[in-house]
Amino acid sequence: MTDLKLIALDTEDLEVVSAHAQDAVVRVPDMGYARRDQRFAMLMNRFAWESDTPRGKGTRKRAALDFRGVTHVAYAGFDPTAPEGVLNLLAIGFQVTDSPSGIVELRFAGGGTIRITVEYLEARLTDLGAAWAASGKPAHALD
Template identity: 60%
Template sequence: MTDAIAHKAPMTDLKLLALDSEDLEIVSAHLQDAVVRVGDMGYSKADKRFVLLMNRYAWEAGDARGRGQRKRAGLHFDHVTVAHADGFDLKSKDGVLELLAVTFEPKDAPSGEVLLTFAGGGRVRLEVECLEARLRDLGGVWAAKAQPKHDVD
């Protein structure tokens, strides 16, 4: 198959469910370098749900030349009892954060702590009764300006 034909092949939208640390590692890999507006994150104490919308870098869609795509995606965590944020201004609704990783640390199984780590030291910590996260692409797709790169010492 030629590169031109392969490049035009339709991409399937992601729909992932994470119920344990290994599942969440896969979700985290797909979300590395996603950009998130501070105003696109929220916690509903009544629903025990934390939600964020983002523009994720679709690592699975890149080609050999490093041309990639960004996709609009949503991620939510259920069974959240407490949500804490630090290292960024929650009042700066238009502030943009770059998501580096999402991890889970079990405490008193099945409960534990989800940590969303952002570039520059920002973090969101979620205390959960059990891990249940869902990631879903929401349909918007566009060419990425550049492939994210990280300095590794």
């Protein structure tokens, strides 16, 4: 299986990154904002939707997601200092505020969100090589 290396520079690109990151499991201590570098980054165990087979449970891959040009990060719906906290990423969106600036929103199961204010949209999703059989395929209610 080929490792993904994606970059998003506009909302269409970010939709592709969001689709590949959907259902990623993220440990709260594995994310952070480097103010001096203007970067927000997180490590995740993403479900490899691109390698899904109809009969199998699928594969998870270790991956990194980072955003550049970050000026502010706000957390809601979970404790960003929880040493044992675990989140399930549902989607990533972007809202332009004063082009090219805007707000990236990471939405998690259970209502948690991270709002990342950026000077411009630049996101990178990179697989880090480790892969293993998933314990089950994520499923969502269609309501």
